[in-house]
Amino acid sequence: MITNYVLSLPFDPDDPTFSPGEFFDLGKDMDHIGGEFLVLRTEECYFYFLCTEDCDIEGLCRAYDWYIVSGDRFNDRLKIGMGLAGSDKYDGELFRVEDEDTLGMWRDILRFVFMSDFVRSFYPLDNRFRGNLRIDGAPCFYIHDYYPVTHNAKPTAGQKKTVNLIHRFKEGACAALAAKIFSLAILRMAWFGELPNPVVVPVPASTRERHQRRFASFCLHLSHRLGVEDGFRAVWIEEDREQQKGSTGPRSLDGVKFNKKYVAGKDILLVDDILTTGGTFTAVKRRLEKAGAASVTGVFLGRTV
Known part of the structure; x- marks a missing residue:
């Protein structure tokens, strides 16, 4: 099993308040949610997930006040969905999966489903004042x-x-x-x-x-x-x-x-x-x-x- 439970803040060398040690660590919560999962988090507050049926992704999102906009069964073993995270700028990947091949395949699925033009969301998710x-x-x-x-x-x-x-x-x-x-x-x-x-x-x-x-x-x-x-x-x-x-x-x-x-x-x-x-x-x-x-x-x- 391979894991990553840390999201880092993007580095901004021109920001005097930036601390290179700033990160978002979910490690303390991982034992409670079970299963395998991959979460992709963007700077624009979106997150996308793919996880096994025995993974309590909903509980994890509630703990960090992330809001699941939509979620559904991907097949008889996996759940897929997307939502809005917090107002911070953390981005990156959180995962616990069997091996590198699984990680690569799940990553490709999320990028194809949510980050391409193939699927259009039902609502606009803009979250900045225009x-x-x-x-x-x-x-x-x-x-x-x-x-x-x-x-x-x-x-x-x-x-x-x-x-x-x-x-x-x-x-x-x-x-x-x-x-x-x-x-x-x-x-x-x-x-x-x-x-x-x-x-x-x-x-x-x-x-x-x-x-x-x-x-x-x-x-x-x-x-x-x-x-x-x-x-x-x-x-x-x-x-x-x-x-x-x-x-x-x-x-x-x-x-x-x-x-x-x-x-x-x-x-x-x-x-x-x-x-x-x-x-x-x-x-x-x-x-x-x-x-x-x-x-x-x-x-x-x-x-x-």
């Missing part, structure tokens, strides 16, 4: 350019995946994945570490049922990953506003109440799926400031192009 702007004086950050299908007769494959991610997020169908993507993007930003009292608060949906479905699980996952307060209960929809869908301005928030317990003196991470005109964001921001928020920063999956 752009930023100020709306009503508040900084706002977004991950994707969003091209609505109705505005784009011939969307690219990447644009289709972005539309799919955003629509599924609206339905509450990929809350854990969206939270992982948001957390990686936010944790890279220097301004996040400077916020003294951050809390995650969602932009209210048009109905109470949609708000619950879209944001309850998402806010729980995101606040946990960021290590901040979950402000889902900062927003309460007393009356559905279906007839006001698409409207902006103060009256677009008729029937919405804000709980000062989650707002006063807090640095609000105001989260939503799409930024279009910024009208709803501005209205919510001003209500939060009126309720005593210390600051408001907008973070979005996409910005309409």
Whole structure:
């Protein structure tokens, strides 16, 4: 059996804070997961795995807060999958396999399946903010350019995946994945570490049922990953506003109440799926400031192009 349980940080000779001794060592956990496995980890936070059925790859990922996006049986003996790791820059291979021939074959399988153009993922896994702007004086950050299908007769494959991610997020169908993507993007930003009292608060949906479905699980996952307060209960929809869908301005928030317990003196991470005109964001921001928020920063999956 051959093994490697260490990932190294890529060497940057121009980084004065870099220590050549920095590495990520999973050796202490290897006895608990069993079986044979190969994990390929990239600097862009992706990881790909191939392992035997008796390998507890899920337990290993939970221990290090890595998120498995998809996984399935490769054959009657092996499991294959991919996911998102942490926000650090460790890359390389972790493995425990029978011999060099097995390692080479498994490596070729993962590279062919996940690193070639042969298979396209269902969702885009970009996890860095693509752009930023100020709306009503508040900084706002977004991950994707969003091209609505109705505005784009011939969307690219990447644009289709972005539309799919955003629509599924609206339905509450990929809350854990969206939270992982948001957390990686936010944790890279220097301004996040400077916020003294951050809390995650969602932009209210048009109905109470949609708000619950879209944001309850998402806010729980995101606040946990960021290590901040979950402000889902900062927003309460007393009356559905279906007839006001698409409207902006103060009256677009008729029937919405804000709980000062989650707002006063807090640095609000105001989260939503799409930024279009910024009208709803501005209205919510001003209500939060009126309720005593210390600051408001907008973070979005996409910005309409």
